[in-house]
Amino acid sequence: MSFRLLALAVGAVGAVGAVGAPRHTGAVAQPSRTTIVMLGTGTPIPDPDRAGPSVAIVVDSTAYLFDAGTGVVRRAAAAERAGVPALRAQRLGVLFLTHLHSDHTMGLNDVIFTPWIQGRDTPLQLFGPPGTQRLVNGILDGNDEDIKERIASADGPSATAWKATVHEITEGVVYQDERVTVRAFAVPHSAWPFAFGYRITTPDRTIVISGDARANPAIARECNGCDVLIHEVYSDAGLQTVSAARRPYHMQAHTSAAQLADIATAAKPKLLVLYHQLIWKSTDEQLLAEVRAGYRGRVVSAKDLEKY
Numbered sequence: 001m002s003f004r005l006l007a008l009a010v011g012a013v014g015a016v017g018a019v020g021a022p023r024h025t026g027a028v029a030q031p032s033r034t035t036i037v038m039l040g041t042g043t044p045i046p047d048p049d050r051a052g053p054s055v056a057i058v059v060d061s062t063a064y065l066f067d068a069g070t071g072v073v074r075r076a077a078a079a080e081r082a083g084v085p086a087l088r089a090q091r092l093g094v095l096f097l098t099h100l101h102s103d104h105t106m107g108l109n110d111v112i113f114t115p116w117i118q119g120r121d122t123p124l125q126l127f128g129p130p131g132t133q134r135l136v137n138g139i140l141d142g143n144d145e146d147i148k149e150r151i152a153s154a155d156g157p158s159a160t161a162w163k164a165t166v167h168e169i170t171e172g173v174v175y176q177d178e179r180v181t182v183r184a185f186a187v188p189h190s191a192w193p194f195a196f197g198y199r200i201t202t203p204d205r206t207i208v209i210s211g212d213a214r215a216n217p218a219i220a221r222e223c224n225g226c227d228v229l230i231h232e233v234y235s236d237a238g239l240q241t242v243s244a245a246r247r248p249y250h251m252q253a254h255t256s257a258a259q260l261a262d263i264a265t266a267a268k269p270k271l272l273v274l275y276h277q278l279i280w281k282s283t284d285e286q287l288l289a290e291v292r293a294g295y296r297g298r299v300v301s302a303k304d305l306e307k308y
Contacts (some may be wrong), residue, residue: 013036034202036057036308039075041275044103051075058086058203059179065095072107073114090119097128099195101114116161123163127195133166177215187213190253216261229269233260238282261294272299
């Protein structure tokens with residue numbers, strides 16, 4: 001199902017910084033209308049420095065979330081406190097899921113309920129693969145008593161905004177408004193029948209998010225010189241520290257640093273951002289070295305709450 005309003009599209013690149021830091025775009029560059037905030041860069045490994053995977057694309061005063069890993073709303077609150085008002089809880093109203101692995105959806109309860117409790121007055125608009133409606137039904141059913149009690153309380157939240165309007169998607173344009181066009185494209189990820197990456201076009205930038213994916217030609221096709229490519233990755237050296245029995249799964253589910261170097265060389269993004277970094281017993285520095293061994297473009301390994 002598509003959620004269509006109006007469309008705008010073009011692209012140019014901004015710069016890197018921590019949330020709250022100035023965005024240095026050069027002496028003659030105009031301030032970008034688009035900011036990327038890495039709310040969470042983690043994996044199923046419970047790293048206290050990395051929340052579950054989630055990326056916010058902020059255009060003017062509106063935020064669009066991609067995936068909802070553990071801690072997403074609190075990371076958004078930290079970004080809002082550091083100077084990104086679009087990420088105030090009650091303003092979180094549009095979410096896109098790449099696939100239904102739990103590390104990408106554990107924060108869905110949070111995105112449905114916390115902004116509602118804090119004053120969101122319309123249902124969450126949720127876009128995701130087939131199966132998303134079933135997941136939401138379970139969340140709402142399991143929280144039925146909570147919903148009733150909060151609505152009945154004095155000066156409680158909206159009687160209807162606890163709902164989520166679900167749009168189960170296929171490849172193609174899935175959302176358009178006056179700020180963004182969002183197009184979904186299929187990617188291979190282990191045995192999942194439906195997994196998507198997203199191409200986001202704003203008035204001044206084009207951004208591609210891989211979601212979880214093993215190496216595939218769709219990324220280079222969709223990026224094709226895009227401003228920012230946000231791509232998952234695992235360390236080739238780190239994989240050797242994983243049990244031999246488990247390695248084939250990761251190779252079918254994810255993209256190695258060496259493979260990503262080849263993808264980025266073909267895709268030609270102005271900036272390559274690594275996220276969902278599976279490092280295991282390697283290091284972030286080693287991961288970057290592995291990518292740079294085969295890729296000469298600009299690349300950074302993202303940390304939570306950095307912005308681009």
